[in-house]
Amino acid sequence: MAAAAGGEWAAVSASSAGEGTWRVEALGKQQLMRRTGLRVRDLRALLDPAAQLSHPTSVMGRDRAVVFNLHRVRAVITASEVLVPAPRDPSVAPLVGELHARLAAAAAAAAAAAASPPEEDGKALPFEFRALEVCLDFACPRDPAVAPLVAELHARLAATASPPEEDGKALPFEFRALEVCLEFACKSLDHETCMLEKEAYPALDALTSKVSTLNLEHVRQIKSRLVAISGGVHKVRDQLEHLLDDDADMVAMHLSEKLAFQAAVGQSSRFDTEEEPGEFDQQRDDDGDDDDQGEGSVPFSPKIDELEKLLEAYFVQIDGTLNKLSTLREYVDDTEDYINIMLDDKQNQLLQMGVVLSTATLMASCAIVVTAVFGINIHIALFRTTNTNIFWFANAGMLGGAAALFVVAIAYYRKNGILR
Template sequence: MSSSATTATALRRRHAAAGATAEEWVAVTGAGAWRVEEVGKHQLMRRTGLPARDLRALDPALSYPSSIMGRDRAVVVNLERVRAVITATEVLVPGPRDPAVAPLVRELRARLIASAPAPAPEDEAGNNRGVSPASPGGGAVDKDGQAWRSDKVLPFEFRALEVCLEFACKSLEHETSTLEKEAYPALDELTSKVSTLNLERVRQIKSRLVAISGRVHKVRDELEHLLDDDMDMVAMHLSEKLAYQAAGHSSRFDIEKEPSDFDEERDGVEEGGGSSDGGSGNETSLGFTPKIDELEILLEAYFVQIEGTLNKLSTLREYVDDTEDYINIMLDDKQNQLLQIGIMLSTGTLVLSCAIAATGVFGMNIGIPLYHAATTGVFWQVTGGIVGASAAIYLVTLLCYRRSGILQ
């Protein structure tokens, strides 16, 4: 090998290593088998046909909103803690060492094994009967035309998507239930005793309520967006796309293309006015129009579930608002009582000041006939008169306040 060829090979390897750092992914197949792989970015793009911008949505360090994106050969799921790439044959989940990923992988394995298509029945000779996937009602039939299964197994991508949706909805439902168990007793305790500790607990509960409500709203809006857009649901039929392409029809992407080719072709489609939603519009123009009833029913089921979770949070939010209103009413009542006491004290101070002023007048060094009176007990008479007059004025003033509605 020449030195120039060796240098070119080294440069290509160096470029590949610098452009795509290998990360660990969990790959779960339709049979429930799983394995941990180190997959680079470019390798993953060639494997799934995804552009780099879709892979960035799976990065936990980036705050991408909840989304479910159907592409030509994969479905990208980014719902709360659920991040996965679903193809027609496997599910790729990033970060296998994350403790939050292990429950999702276990759930995927258990559900995919349980919902895997059953093997074809054998005849008396022990041979498998031929089955037709296009039997009426979705059931398979044998060579004699007799249906041996009446239930229809969903495609792999729908079964995997269902697990992801269920995991995300259950996670939000669990957080909501936990918040409810903590919130209602704390709110009831606050209504019975307003203290700094109880107010701090309710403040933290309200902050968690706002955060969870925002996350549930994002998931609900994404499901509603998918239900309103038939083209997005068409793009998520990966198994039918493979069958459609296997029948001799072309696809937007070629498996052997490099990652840069994907981005260039996508940019070319967007500049030419084509669809930017992973090629769903292009597939439809080629005649790929699968039925979306199954996927629509699946999404509607979890839309109703997430709507129920949102209703629970709305009810809790109303209870918090009602408690705040009740506390504000209690505080206003206390404030009114304090104002009334302040009015009474101010009035008493005014009357007392008048009495002190009268006493000061009598204490002036001015000769008056009262000082020369021979009658004893004049001091106590004057003092009693001043005190009695002050008390009478104070009582009359309070009576006027009560009649005018200032005091209750």
């Protein structure tokens, strides 16, 4: 735990000028607690491998930070920066790059919107007008003209692709960072699901056409991966559903509004560097008696519509991934049922072959019994004959009788449905 908490962290932030910055810092446990206001148990749930087994997924809102831990995406989100542990890990580096690019682009778009003159009616231009404006800028002939046009279209339209908020404000920093983390986790699960689908369906079809040890082992590995990915998707979906059902957790994630509210009412930070920080909601409940006895204070109750829409969008996305896995699981189950039917049919054929062989053995045993009777040391007239053809007649009679009995037995089996 000490090594994990004292390791390297990537601090990603976006300045007001629209220039995103990020750096690698070595932070200890106490430094993280003072910087983010988290408790020791929050850091354990984020960093300690043993705690991750008992709390594998969590999105916890605290007074000054949001602890994000979904599908190997770990981050601490504050109102001004995002802290990501182990940034040099190859699996974590893409997340840091995506956070830096997206947060910097959002800050640059906000800065450009603030610098540009407002429209007469206060509304942004429609999509088709913005596209027409870019095309008119490139109306003069150039060589080549297509590539710059496409690049400029992509740059401008991507910067203004998101619809304006109802109140005309952009999403807070913590919501943009939370969106990037959610998108990274959902895309990671969806990518794993797509890769599994590409590998699973051909392997299942090959097993259907030929049941072999190699194909069975391949399908077994695929089913193990399917169970693991399904478990991760279920955990993410359950966590998002829990957040959507709990308004208190969504209220706790409004870090920027919370800081503005505390500044407006003249409250200083509730955290003391010498003590362990507590949750905002718990402190508010603990201080409720004092507030009621005093002159009265306005409770912190932000609008959760924006965050609710954000969580619902990724809930629908992860639910679609879960539907893909459910379809694949059904296909696996259908293949297993088909293989079991094939194996049962083979087993029935073997049983029928065993009945045929047992009947043939019984008829041969009857002929052997006749031979044994003739081999008894007794005196009969047949033994004193000098005609050698009697030997062949006797053998032919025993074999013919055994064959006739065999045919009669097979006909009886078919008539009664024992053999097909």
